[in-house]
Amino acid sequence: MKNILVTGGLGxxxxxxxxxxxxxxxxxIHNVDIKTYAASYSNxxxxxxxxGRYSLSICDINDTDRLRNLIQKNDxxxxxxxxxxxxxxxxxxxxxxFVQTNINGxxxxxxxxxxxxxxxxxxxxxTDEVYGSLTEExxxxxxxxxxxxxxxxxxxxxxxxLLCRSFYETFNYPILITxxxxxxxxxxxxxxxxxxxxxxAKQGKKLPVYGDGRNIRDWIHVSDxxxxxxxxxxxxxxxxxxxxxxxxxxxxxxIVKMILKxxxxxxxxxxxxxxxxxxxxxxxINNSKIQNELNWSPVINFEDGLKELI
Numbered sequence: 001m002k003n004i005l006v007t008g009g010l011g012x013x014x015x016x017x018x019x020x021x022x023x024x025x026x027x028x029i030h031n032v033d034i035k036t037y038a039a040s041y042s043n044x045x046x047x048x049x050x051x052g053r054y055s056l057s058i059c060d061i062n063d064t065d066r067l068r069n070l071i072q073k074n075d076x077x078x079x080x081x082x083x084x085x086x087x088x089x090x091x092x093x094x095x096x097x098f099v100q101t102n103i104n105g106x107x108x109x110x111x112x113x114x115x116x117x118x119x120x121x122x123x124x125x126x127t128d129e130v131y132g133s134l135t136e137e138x139x140x141x142x143x144x145x146x147x148x149x150x151x152x153x154x155x156x157x158x159x160x161x162l163l164c165r166s167f168y169e170t171f172n173y174p175i176l177i178t179x180x181x182x183x184x185x186x187x188x189x190x191x192x193x194x195x196x197x198x199x200x201a202k203q204g205k206k207l208p209v210y211g212d213g214r215n216i217r218d219w220i221h222v223s224d225x226x227x228x229x230x231x232x233x234x235x236x237x238x239x240x241x242x243x244x245x246x247x248x249x250x251x252x253x254x255i256v257k258m259i260l261k262x263x264x265x266x267x268x269x270x271x272x273x274x275x276x277x278x279x280x281x282x283x284x285i286n287n288s289k290i291q292n293e294l295n296w297s298p299v300i301n302f303e304d305g306l307k308e309l310i
Contacts, residue, residue, distance in 0.1 A: 001026055001027065001028055001053075002025070002027045002028070002077045002078065003027065003028045003030060003074050003075055003076045003077055003078075004021065004027045004028070004029055004030065004076070004077065004078040004079075004080065005030045005032060005070070005071065005074075005076045005078065005079045005080070006018055006021075006029060006030070006031050006032070006080050006082065007032045007033070007061050007079070007080070007081045007082055007083035007109065008032075008033055008039075008081070008082035008083030008084060009029075009031035009032070009033055009044070009056075009082065010031065010033040010035060010039035010040060010041065010043055010044065010056075011033070011036075011038055011039045011043070011082060011083075011187075011189075012038070012043075012183070012185075012187045012188045012189060012192075012222065013082055013125070013183055013222055013225060013226070014031075014033070014082035014083075015040075015043035015044055015187050016185065016186070016187060016222045016223065016225075016226050017080065017082065017226045017229060017230075018031060018044060018048065018054070019044075019045065019048065019226075020223070020226040020227065020230060021230070022048050022051070022053065022054065024230070026053070027053065028053050028054070028055070028074070029048075029053060029054045029055075030055050030057070030070065030074055030076065031044070031054065031055065031056045031057070032056075032057050032059045032061065032067065032070070032083070033056070033057075033058060033059070033083070034058065034059065034060045034061070034083070035058050036085075037189075038086075038087075038189040038191070040187070043187045044056070057070060060105075061081075061083045061101070061105040061106075061108055061109055062100065062101075062104055062105050062108045063108075064108045064111060064112065067108070067109070067112060068112055068115055068116065071112060071116045071118065071119065072115075072116055072118070075118045076116070076118055076119060077118060077119065077120045077121070078119070078120060078121050078122075078123070078233060079109060079112075079119060079121070079122045079123070080123045080125065080229065080233065081106065081109055081122070081123065081124050081125055082125050083101060083105055084101060084102050084105075084125075084157070085097050085098045085101050085102060085153070085156075086127075086153065087153070087189075087191055087192070088129075088151045088153045088154075088276065089191075089276065090153075091151055091152035091153035091156070092151065092152065092276070092277050092278075095152035095153075095156070098152055098153055098156040099156055101156075102153075102156035102157055102159070102160050103156050103159045103160055103163070106124065106160035106163055106164065107160075107163055109122070110122070110163060110164065110167045110173070110175075113167065113171070113173045114171075119174070120174060121174045121175075121176060121233060121238070122164075122173065122174060122175050122176070123175075123176045123177070123178065123229065123232065123233050124160065124161065124164045124175065124176070124177045124178070125178055125180070125229065126157050126160070126161050126177055126178060126179045126180075127154065127157050127179055127180060128141055128179050128180060128181050128218070128243065128245070128283050128285055129149065129150075129151070129153065129154035129157065129280065129283065130147045130149050130154050130157050130158040130161060130179060131145045131146070131147060131148060131149075131179075131283075132147075132148030132149060132150050132154075132280065133148075133150060133280035133281045133282060133283070134281065134282040134283065134284055135281065135282065136216070136281075136282060138282075138284075139284075139286065140218075140245070140284035140285050140286035141179075141243060141283070141284060141285055141286060142243065142286045142288075142289070143179075143240075143241040143242065143243055143289055147161070147162075150278050150280055151278055151280075161177055161179075161241075164177055165177075168238070168239045169239075174238045175238065175239060176232055176233065176236045176238065176239075176240065176241075176242070177240075177241045177242070178228065178229055178232050178241070178242050178243075178244055179241060179242070179243050179244065179285075180220065180225050180228070180243075180244040180245065180285075181217065181218035181219065181220050181244070181245040181246055181283060181284075181285045182217040182218060182219050182220065182283070183219075183220055183221070183222045183225050184219055184220075184221060184222065184305065184306070184309065185221050185222030185223060185305065185309060186222070186309065187222075188222070193252065193255070194255065194259070194306070194309070196208075197255070197256050197259045198259055198263070198309070198310055200269070201259055201260055201263050201265045201269060202263060204265075204269070205269070206269055206270070206271040207256055207259075207260070207269050207270050207271060208271050208273045209252060209253060209256055209270055209271065209272050209273065210252070210272075210273060210274075210275045210276050210279060211272070211274075211275035211276075211279065212253070212272065213251060213252045213253025213256065213270075213272065214251050214252070214253060215251065215252050215279060215280070215281055215282065216249050216250065216251050216252075216281065216282040216283070216284070217249070217250065217252065217282075217283050218245045218246055218247070218248060218249050218283050218284050218285050219246050219248045219249075219250060219255075219302055220244065220245060220246030220248065220298055221246070221298070221300040221302075221305040223300060224244075224246065224298040224299060224300050225244055227296065227299075228242075228244035228290060228296050228298075229244070231290065231294040231295075231296040232244075232290070232294065235293075235294045236293075236294065237293070242289060242290045242293075242294070243285045243286060243287060243289060243290065244285070244287070244290060244296075245284070245285025245286070245287050245298075246285075246298045246302070247285070247287060247298060248298075248302045249282075249284055250302070253270075256270060257270075258303065258306065259306070259310070262306065262307060262310055263310065
């Protein structure tokens with residue numbers, strides 16, 4: 001039985017990945033999470049908790065000594081790093097936690113590769129935001145698009161990606177990087193666009209939309225994202241970056257209107273608010289590499305996924 005270490009596994013995407021791996025492989029899953037405001041014990045189901053194939057350690061990924069002991073004691077084969085501060089607004093208000101977790105924490109994990117010979121693969125879960133912003137006419141981000149991060153959050157993730165690249169190039173460590181578009185699905189914290197809009201719509205509150213709502217994002221269901229990470233972890237070429245996207249570009253305002261329609265609510269609940277500082281205009285992912293090399297594609301239709309989530 002292989003042992004896999006998942007960092008940030010009480011959070012949104014990490015918890016969904018744990019469920020995906022638990023259902024597909026006979027691995028023992030070691031979850032390391034510092035339990036911030038965006039994490040929840042309830043994100044891990046009872047079947048997993050009772051299975052004997054899952055363990056949880058409340059631990060900061062900057063605690064290198066404790067993580068080294070955990071990895072060596074449990075003969076960890078794979079590390080998948082989801083642990084991150086991820087809310088752009090929070091990074092604008094205070095970037096320090098983003099540096100501490102996203103940059104220093106990634107370096108802490110990478111440094112363990114010096115001492116832990118059992119590690120066969122390290123996968124860094126990143127974001128398409130490291131590429132910056134696109135115009136409406138531009139083609140989607142590829143893995144060779146230059147990094148041009150525009151927020152403290154995306155800058156911290158780009159820094160982490162560069163650290164990963166350096167550890168591969170310098171030490172030839174078994175490192176993989178995935179960069180994904182905007183996720184939605186179960187377990188997502190209500191500070192993010194879709195769960196916030198669903199909650200407010202149901203409660204009859206105003207739905208705050210930045211600017212004119214015309215910013216464009218490429219949306220993917222978290223289950224599709226997890227299957228993409230799985231494909232890269234088990235089949236990706238060491239040292240490579242793989243973009244994972246939903247091929248589903250939508251304007252923020254159109255998503256908000258879709259949510260209101262599905263809930264039978266009136267568009268008068270929409271409230272346009274002052275735009276976010278440095279708000280990127282458009283993200284779009286080119287999925288060709290992961291599709292051609294690993295035969296992966298998203299399968300969940302956006303509206304179907306949104307209906308199920310609601």
